Every structure is written in C-alpha cells, then in structure tokens.
Amino acid sequence: MATQVRRDVIRMIHSAKSGHTGGSLGCADFMTVLYFNVLEHDAKTFRTDGKGQDVFFLSNGHIAPVWYSVLARTGYFPVPELGTLRKLGSRLQGHPSISHHLPGIRMASGSLGQGMSNAIGMALAKKMDGDRHLVYSLHGDGELEEGQIWEAAMFAGAKKVDNLVSVVDCNGLQIDGAVKDVMDLGDLRAKFESFAWKVLEMNGNDVVEVENVLRQAKGLCGQGRPVMILMRTEMGHGVDFMRNLAKWHGTAPNDEQAEAALRQLPETGYGDY
Amino acid sequence: MNKYSFTEKKDTRSGFGAGLMLAAKEMPQVVALAADLTGSVKMDAFAKAYPERFFQVGIAEANMISIAAGMAVAGKIPFTGTFAEFSTGRVYDQIRQSVAYSQANVKIYAPHSGLTVGEDGATHQALEDMGMMRMIPGMTVVHPCDYNQAVQATLAVARHQGPVYLRCGRPTVPNFTPADQVFEIGKGYVLQEGGDVTIIAIGHLVWPALEAAAALEEKGIQAEVINMATLKPLDTACVLASVRKTGRVLTCEEHQLNGGLGDAVANFLVRNYPVPMEMVGVDDRFGQSGTPQELLDYYGLNVPGIVAKAEALLARK
Numbered sequence: 001m002a003t004q005v006r007r008d009v010i011r012m013i014h015s016a017k018s019g020h021t022g023g024s025l026g027c028a029d030f031m032t033v034l035y036f037n038v039l040e041h042d043a044k045t046f047r048t049d050g051k052g053q054d055v056f057f058l059s060n061g062h063i064a065p066v067w068y069s070v071l072a073r074t075g076y077f078p079v080p081e082l083g084t085l086r087k088l089g090s091r092l093q094g095h096p097s098i099s100h101h102l103p104g105i106r107m108a109s110g111s112l113g114q115g116m117s118n119a120i121g122m123a124l125a126k127k128m129d130g131d132r133h134l135v136y137s138l139h140g141d142g143e144l145e146e147g148q149i150w151e152a153a154m155f156a157g158a159k160k161v162d163n164l165v166s167v168v169d170c171n172g173l174q175i176d177g178a179v180k181d182v183m184d185l186g187d188l189r190a191k192f193e194s195f196a197w198k199v200l201e202m203n204g205n206d207v208v209e210v211e212n213v214l215r216q217a218k219g220l221c222g223q224g225r226p227v228m229i230l231m232r233t234e235m236g237h238g239v240d241f242m243r244n245l246a247k248w249h250g251t252a253p254n255d256e257q258a259e260a261a262l263r264q265l266p267e268t269g270y271g272d273y
Numbered sequence: 274m275n276k277y278s279f280t281e282k283k284d285t286r287s288g289f290g291a292g293l294m295l296a297a298k299e300m301p302q303v304v305a306l307a308a309d310l311t312g313s314v315k316m317d318a319f320a321k322a323y324p325e326r327f328f329q330v331g332i333a334e335a336n337m338i339s340i341a342a343g344m345a346v347a348g349k350i351p352f353t354g355t356f357a358e359f360s361t362g363r364v365y366d367q368i369r370q371s372v373a374y375s376q377a378n379v380k381i382y383a384p385h386s387g388l389t390v391g392e393d394g395a396t397h398q399a400l401e402d403m404g405m406m407r408m409i410p411g412m413t414v415v416h417p418c419d420y421n422q423a424v425q426a427t428l429a430v431a432r433h434q435g436p437v438y439l440r441c442g443r444p445t446v447p448n449f450t451p452a453d454q455v456f457e458i459g460k461g462y463v464l465q466e467g468g469d470v471t472i473i474a475i476g477h478l479v480w481p482a483l484e485a486a487a488a489l490e491e492k493g494i495q496a497e498v499i500n501m502a503t504l505k506p507l508d509t510a511c512v513l514a515s516v517r518k519t520g521r522v523l524t525c526e527e528h529q530l531n532g533g534l535g536d537a538v539a540n541f542l543v544r545n546y547p548v549p550m551e552m553v554g555v556d557d558r559f560g561q562s563g564t565p566q567e568l569l570d571y572y573g574l575n576v577p578g579i580v581a582k583a584e585a586l587l588a589r590k
Contacts, residue, residue, distance in 0.1 A: 048346060049346065049347050049348040050346070050347060051347075051348070057343075097374065098374075098375050098376060099374060099375075099376065106346045106375075107342065107343070107346060107371060107375045107377075108370050108371070108374045108375045109370070110370065111366050111369075111370045113335075114335075114339045114342075114366075114367055114370060114371050117335070117336045117338075117339030117340045117342075117343065117367075117371075118339050118340070118342055118343035118346070118371055119343060120336075120340050120343060121339065121340040121341060121342060121343020121344040121345070121346070121347065121351075122343040122344070122346060122347050123343075124328065124340070124343075124344060125343070125344045125347030125348065125349050126347065128304075128325065128326070128349070129347075147335075148333075148335040148336055148339070148367075151331075151333035151335060151336035152336050152339075152340075154331070154333070155330060155331070155333065155336055155340070
C-alpha cells in the first residue's frame with residue numbers, strides 16, 4: 001500500500017504542477033502504517049470531534065498529498081478525487097483545510113508550529129471526557145525551529161499530557177538546505193527528555209519498525225509523559241533521483257520526471273485513481 | 274440632560290468574570306484558559322469553582338490559542354483570556370489558521386484594551402485589535418459598554434456557535450444598562466433618539482457619547498445615540514435607519530481610526546448611503562503612559578472631543 005500511496009503522491013503533484021513531493025514520499029510508509037494498522041478510526045463513523053476515535057493532526061501541512069492519499073485509501077472520500085489536488089473548487093486544498101469539508105480533516109495547517117498545541121487541546125478534551133483514545137501529531141524537523149513547538153512541548157511535559165504521541169519527521173532537510181546548516185537542532189532526544197517526554201526513535205522508512213515503535217508508543221501512554229518519536233526518514237524515499245535533495249521539498253515533477261518516478265514505483269493491485 | 278443614570282462604576286472585565294460563571298453553570302462544555310493573568314482577566318472565580326475546566330498555560334499565548342482550537346474541535350467551548358494586545362497581535366496567525374479558518378468555536382476574550390490600560394503605556398494599550406479581528410473572515414467582534422452588558426454579552430458569546438473576539442476593558446466605568454437586558458450579537462442598541470446627528474459609539478465611549486448628546490441638547494442639537502456593541506457583523510439596518518433620518522454620522526471608539534468602528538461604518542455607508550461623517554478615535558498614533566482619564570483627554574476621546582466633532586460635522590454642508 002505504501003507504494004500505491006507513493007504513486008498517488010507523484011501523480012497528484014504532477015497533475016497539480018505544484019506541491020511538496022519530498023516530504024510526502026518520505027512519510028508515505030509512516031502514514032500508511034498509521035492509518036492502516038495503528039489508528040483506532042473508521043472512515044464511516046468519522047466525527048469531527050473525534051469522540052471514541054484516535055485523532056491525528058498533520059502539523060507540517062505541506063505534505064498534505066500523502067495525507068489525502070491515505071485518507072482516500074482508507075475510505076474517507078472517493079479515491080478518484082485525489083486527481084483534484086490544488087485545483088479550483090477542490091476539497092483537496094494545497095494545505096489541509098476544513099472549510100472545504102473534506103472528511104478526515106479537523107484542523108487547517110500550513111503555517112507551521114501549531115499542530116502540537118492543537119493536539120494537546122484535543123488530548124486534554126479527551127481526558128476531560130474520559131475518552132481513552134489517543135491523539136497523534138506529525139511535524140517536520142525544520143518545523144521545530146518554530147517557538148510555539150517548544151511552548152507546546154513544555155506544556156505537554158509539565159502538565160503530563162500522556163495521551164499524546166508526537167512524531168517528528170527527521171529528514172534533515174528544509175527549503176534553504178540542511179537543517180543542521182539552517183538551524184542546528186542539537187540533541188533532540190535530550191531536549192525532549194528534559195521537557196519530561198518519553199522519547200523513542202525509529203527508521204520511518206521501515207514499515208515493520210514503524211508499526212513496532214508506534215505500538216510501543218501506545219503502550220507508553222497513560223504513564224504521566226507525552227511520547228515523542230524521532231523518526232528518521234529519507235526525503236523523497238522510493239524515487240532514487242529525489243532522495244535527500246532539498247530542492248524536492250516543494251517541487252513538482254515534470255512529465256519525464258513523473259514517468260521516471262512511476263517506473264520505480266511498480267503498479268499495485270490497489271490501482272491508480 | 275442625560276436620561277441615563279448609574280449608581281456605581283464597575284469594570285467590564287469583572288462583568289466578563291460574572292458572565293463566565295453563568296455560562297459555566299449553563300454549559301458544561303465551557304472551559305477557560307489563562308496565560309499567567311488569571312486574576313487580572315477575572316478568571317479567578319471560574320478557576321476556583323471549576324479547577325478541572327481551567328487550564329493555566331503560562332506565558333505562552335500562541336500555545337494557548339492553538340490548544341483552545343484543539344479543544345473546540347473536540348466539542349468544548351473554550352474562552353482564552355489575556356490582555357487585548359496579547360490576544361490579537363501576538364497570536365494573529367494562530368487565530369487566523371487554527372481558529373477562524375478552521376471554524377473552531379473559540380472565544381477570544383480580551384480585557385485591557387485601549388488607552389485606558391493607563392500607566393503601563395503603549396505596549397499594553399491595544400488600539401489595533403478590533404481592526405485585526407474584524408478583517409478575518411467569519412470572525413465575530415463584540416465589545417460591551419459596561420459591566421451589565423459585559424455579563425450578558427459573555428453569556429451570549431458562550432451560546433453562540435463560532436469564533437468570537439470579546440473585547441473588554443480595565444477601568445471602572447458607569448454601569449447603566451439594564452442588568453436583565455439579554456444581549457443580542459449583531460444588534461445596535463439605540464439608546465437615545467434624535468434627528469440631527471447620529472452618534473455611534475462602542476465600548477468605553479458609549480457613556481461619554483450619552484453625556485455629549487446631553488451637552489448638544491443644551492445647544493439645541495438632537496443627537497441619536499447608538500451603542501454598537503457588536504462591531505462585526507455590523508448592524509447595518511440600524512445604521513441605515515438612523516442615518517436616513519439624521520443625514521450625518523459620528524463614530525466614537527477607543528481604537529485606531531484605521532480598522533475600527535469608524536472604518537466599518539464608513540465602509541458600509543460610502544457604498545450604500547454616503548453622508549458627511551466624522552470619527553472620534555486615535556488617529557494613527559501609539560498611546561503612552563498616563564492615567565486612563567488623562568489619556569482619554571489627551572487624545573480627545575472624551576465629552577468635549579465628541580461635542581466638538583459633532584459640531585464640526587453639523588457645520589459641514
């Protein structure tokens with residue numbers, strides 16, 4: 001399925017002629033495992049308020065294509081609608097929007113740094129309501145340069161928001177180049193541990209490891225600490241000429257590039273949209 | 274003579290505090306978040322009565338707004354509370370994306386607005402806040418004029434579905450509206466009828482507008498006074514009905530002329546019923562330290578200032 005999701009991402013962004021290819025490909029394995037194997041959710045009974053369901057917030061909203069793909073592929077909306085990405089009147093806005101009423105989305109994102117706070121709000125509401133379900137959020141590593149992330153991290157640790165699992169996509173790249181050159185984030189494990197988080201690490205492009213670590217994270221919930229997963233990924237994973245290149249952060253493939261990319265991502269039994 | 278009278282002066286932020294208690298009792302979904310100013314913003318009674326529904330976020334306003342948005346998605350009715358400047362300018366992007374664009378039912382309660390914050394000076398005197406909030410699609414902007422109205426407005430805001438900016442103030446001001454007057458969001462309250470000039474005021478300037486109308490009456494000028502307690506959506510029917518009668522309009526606000534009540538009224542009238550217009554407010558300047566009354570006098574946001582603008586308006590052809 002992750003291969004199909006990658007095919008979707010390439011075809012959607014190619015058709016839209018704009019969009020964020022690299023991060024979408026890098027997170028395809030994680031998003032697929034999360035939505036197909038880990039989240040307690042059901043597209044048929046989707047509720048905006050998330051009551052009785054696990055809830056996911058995409059904080060790095062620019063990788064919306066991969067989210068749209070897994071949402072469609074898990075039944076939130078018709079798969080053919082993926083072809084409308086970024087087009088006028090589409091529910092699949094360039095960055096996630098709730099104003100266009102796309103099922104599966106609860107909060108707009110795109111301006112970075114807000115999703116962890118949103119997730120905390122949902123997590124606190126779940127605690128108030130006695131709902132044992134969990135809240136997940138995904139962030140980019142470059143996004144950690146936003147100050148609000150650290151406000152949220154401080155809050156979640158201090159207030160023991162232990163029904164929250166936040167994941168950082170550590171692909172080491174952002175628009176202006178390597179994260180370590182733009183703003184060296186230092187020892188993220190030590191930073192989050194000092195903020196009273198439980199910290200796990202995983203290879204985000206190994207589906208078996210992703211599922212194991214997500215289950216481990218789930219098991220660590222309810223013990224007084226929020227859980228952080230530092231997820232190493234390869235930006236552009238799955239397409240050799242897109243791998244680990246900052247220029248693929250926000251670039252759409254042209255006709256030849258899309259064709260070359262799809263040749264490396266064999267057709268699956270799920271079928272293209 | 275001013276037909277309204279008052280027995281005591283009270284602050285609108287305390288009106289909010291009382292209104293929040295009523296809302297909390299009526300609606301279990303009501304929660305409150307504060308950023309280290311719990312007492313100043315009058316959330317302390319709520320925090321004491323409902324500790325499980327109160328969230329101390331610390332000095333982290335961006336986090337507070339976005340947490341509130343997440344809670345709203347989950348079905349809560351969150352009120353965030355910090356000074357007007359930190360409720361708007363500091364968190365504009367959070368309000369725009371997490372609250373308004375996401376249609377989250379968050380109530381941004383903002384006391385300590387305007388010049389009457391006083392001695393703290395311009396850093397704490399939000400004079401651009403209503404303009405910023407008014408520009409965001411789907412945002413409702415409410416600004417009660419006294420304690421009683423603040424109580425009722427808070428209750429109405431809690432019952433209202435959708436994001437609201439609820440502006441209040443720090444100093445005590447005459448408390449003259451009826452305690453049992455149910456607040457209607459989007460309604461302009463005609464306090465006094467008159468045929469010569471329409472005075473539309475908001476917030477702390479409503480009482481001085483009534484005093485000014487009394488002073489004008491002594492000079493033979495009949496002013497109609499409207500308390501425009503909701504800036505957005507503007508009660509355009511109320512404005513139009515009055516202006517059709519008087520043919521002249523003066524707006525009064527403790528806010529920049531850019532973006533505030535005057536702008537909103539002018540925006541509507543210039544396209545629908547252009548009439549001579551004047552505005553009382555702060556004209557593209559920052560505030561400064563001083564007592565609240567000194568500042569209102571210095572910037573002309575007082576009875577003589579309103580009377581002078583009204584007379585200038587009447588002198589125009």
